[in-house]
Amino acid sequence: xxxxVTGGAGFIGxxxxxxxxxxxxEVTIIDNLLTGNKNNxxxxxxxxxxxxxSNNNFKINGRFDAIFHEAAxxxxxxxxxxxxxxxxxxxxKNMIKLAQKNNAKLIYxxxxxxxxxxxxxxxxDQKKELLxxxxxxxxDMDNMAEKLFxxxxxxxxxxxxxxxxxxxxxxxxxxMVYHLGKQMKEGKNPRIFKFGEQKRDHIYVKxxxxxxxxxxxxxxxxxxxxxxxxxxxFSELIKVLSEFLGKNLEPEYFDMPYDQKTxxxxxxxxxxxxxxxxxxxxxxxxxxxxxxxxxxxNKNGWDNE
Ligand SMILES: NC(=O)c1ccc[n+]([C@@H]2O[C@H](COP(=O)([O-])OP(=O)(O)OC[C@H]3O[C@@H](n4cnc5c(N)ncnc54)[C@H](O)[C@@H]3O)[C@@H](O)[C@H]2O)c1
Numbered sequence: 001x002x003x004x005v006t007g008g009a010g011f012i013g014x015x016x017x018x019x020x021x022x023x024x025x026e027v028t029i030i031d032n033l034l035t036g037n038k039n040n041x042x043x044x045x046x047x048x049x050x051x052x053x054s055n056n057n058f059k060i061n062g063r064f065d066a067i068f069h070e071a072a073x074x075x076x077x078x079x080x081x082x083x084x085x086x087x088x089x090x091x092x093k094n095m096i097k098l099a100q101k102n103n104a105k106l107i108y109x110x111x112x113x114x115x116x117x118x119x120x121x122x123x124x125d126q127k128k129e130l131l132x133x134x135x136x137x138x139x140d141m142d143n144m145a146e147k148l149f150x151x152x153x154x155x156x157x158x159x160x161x162x163x164x165x166x167x168x169x170x171x172x173x174x175x176m177v178y179h180l181g182k183q184m185k186e187g188k189n190p191r192i193f194k195f196g197e198q199k200r201d202h203i204y205v206k207x208x209x210x211x212x213x214x215x216x217x218x219x220x221x222x223x224x225x226x227x228x229x230x231x232x233x234f235s236e237l238i239k240v241l242s243e244f245l246g247k248n249l250e251p252e253y254f255d256m257p258y259d260q261k262t263x264x265x266x267x268x269x270x271x272x273x274x275x276x277x278x279x280x281x282x283x284x285x286x287x288x289x290x291x292x293x294x295x296x297x298n299k300n301g302w303d304n305e
Contacts, residue, residue, distance in 0.1 A: 002026045004064040004104075006053050006095065007071030009036030011167040011174075012109065012159070015205050016068055016212055018044060028062060035074060037169040037304075054091035060098065066216055069095045069108035073134065075173040076113060077258075081133035088137035092144065096154075105153040107215040108145070110223060111138045112160045112201070112267050120199075120231065121270040124158070124223060131262045142223050149221040155278075157212060160227030160269050164205030164289065165296045168304040176234060177202060177290060181241050182302055189252040196235035196251055198265045201227040204289030207282040214278040227269025228282040237286075244290055 003020055007013040008029030013036070020027050027046035030053055041048065049060070053071050071091055073084045092108060099106035115122040116129025130136045145154050163175035180190045192198075203226065211226040232240075238251055256263060274280045284292070 001065045002063060004028050004030065004067045006030045006069045007036060009033055009038055009040050010070060011170055012162060012205060012208055013070035014040035014166045015164065016070065016209050017046070019209050021045060030060065031071065035170055040166040040169065053094055054087040058094040064102050064104045066105040066107065067095055067099050068212060069106065072109065074170065076132040076134040084133040085137045089140055092141045096148065100152060105216060107155045107157065107212060108141065110142050110156040110158045111135065112158050112225065112227065112269065113264055114139050114158065116264060117266065120266055120268040121229065122225065122268060123270040124225060124273050131264060145223060154221045155215040155218045156223035157215060158223065158225045159208055160201040160203050160225065160267055162203050162205050162208045164293050176200060176237060180238060181294060184241055184245050184247050184249055185302065189249045190238050191252045191254060192234045193256045194253040196253065197233050199231040199233050199268065201231050201268045202286055203228050203282055204284035207284050211274060211278060211280040214280045218277050220277065222277045224274040224277055225269040225271060226274060227271060229269055229271040231266065231268035232286055240287055240290060244294060
C-alpha cells in the first residue's frame with residue numbers, strides 16, 4: 001500500500017513510518033521539522049519532503065491509499081496561540097481535501113487534552129474542557145471529522161500520554177517517563193510538582209502505533225481514545241523508574257509554575273470504544289514499556305544533540 005505520514009519526522013509519526021516500511025508498504029513523509037528531526041528517520045528508505053502541511057496552496061504529487069496525519073504544533077505551551085490553532089486546523093483541512101481527492105482513508109491525531117480536568121475515566125462523549133489553543137484546534141478537527149463520518153473513512157485518535165523511542169526532540173513536551181528517567185539516570189533527584197499526586201495514562205508508543213494501524217480497518221468512521229485505561233501518579237512512576245534504574249533518589253517537589261486551571265492534572269482513558277471500533281487493547285504495561293524504551297535509549301542515546 002502507499003501511505004502518506006505527515007509529521008513523520010516527529011515522535012509518533014517516525015515510529016509509524018518505520019513500522020509501515022518494515023511491513024513492506026511504500027511510505028512518503030511530509031514534515032516541516034518544527035519539532036521533528038531527521039535523526040528519527042535513520043534507516044527510513046521512503047521519500048521525505050520538507051514542507052508545511054498548513055500552507056494555503058499545499059500540493060503534493062502522487063497517489064495514496066491512506067493518510068496518517070500526525071503533523072501538528074504539539075507543545076500546548078507553544079508561545080503563539082493563533083499560530084497553533086490556525087496551522088493545526090488548516091493542516092487538517094488540507095489533509096481532508098487530499099484524502100477526498102485520492103479517495104484515501106484519513107487517520108488523524110486528536111488528543112486526550114480535550115478532556116481537561118473532566119471526570120475519569122475519560123469517555124469520548126463527555127463534556128470537553130479546552131485548556132489551550134492546542135486543545136481547541138484538535139476539538140475543532142474532531143467536529144469537522146464527525147461531519148464527514150458518512151462520506152469517507154475517517155478516524156480520530158485521542159492519544160493519551162505516549163512515551164517511547166524517538167520522543168527526545170520534543171524537548172519539554174516529551175513525556176514525564178523520559179524527563180524523570182533522564183534526570184534519575186544522571187543521578188539527579190527527580191523533579192515533580194508538589195506532591196507528585198498528578199496522574200497520567202502512560203501508553204507505550206508501540207501500542208499507539210498499533211492502534212493507529214488498526215484504525216485503517218475500523219468498523220466505521222469514529223473518534224476513539226488511545227490509552228491503557230490505567231492511571232499512574234508521578235510518585236508511583238518514580239518508584240517504577242527507581243526500580244528499573246537501580247537508583248534511590250528522593251523526589252524534589254516544586255510549586256506548579258502554571259495556572260492550575262490550564263494544567264491537566266489527571267488523565268485516564270475509558271478504553272471501551274477503541275476496543276469496540278478498532279479491536280485495540282494496549283499490550284504494554286508501564287514497567288514493560290519502560291524496560292523496552294530504556295534499552296533503546298541506552299543503545300541510541302538519551303540526549304537530543
Ligand atoms: N505524544 C503524545 O503523547 C500525544 C498525545 C496526544 C496527541 N498527540 C498528537 O499526536 C501527533 C504526533 O505527536 P508527537 O508526540 O509525535 O509530536 P511531535 O512534535 O514529535 O510530532 C509532530 C510533527 O509534526 C511536524 N509538524 C508540525 N507542524 C507541521 C506542519 N504545519 N507541517 C508539517 N509538519 C509539521 C513536527 O515537525 C513534528 O515532526 C500530534 O498531532 C499530537 O498532537 C500526541
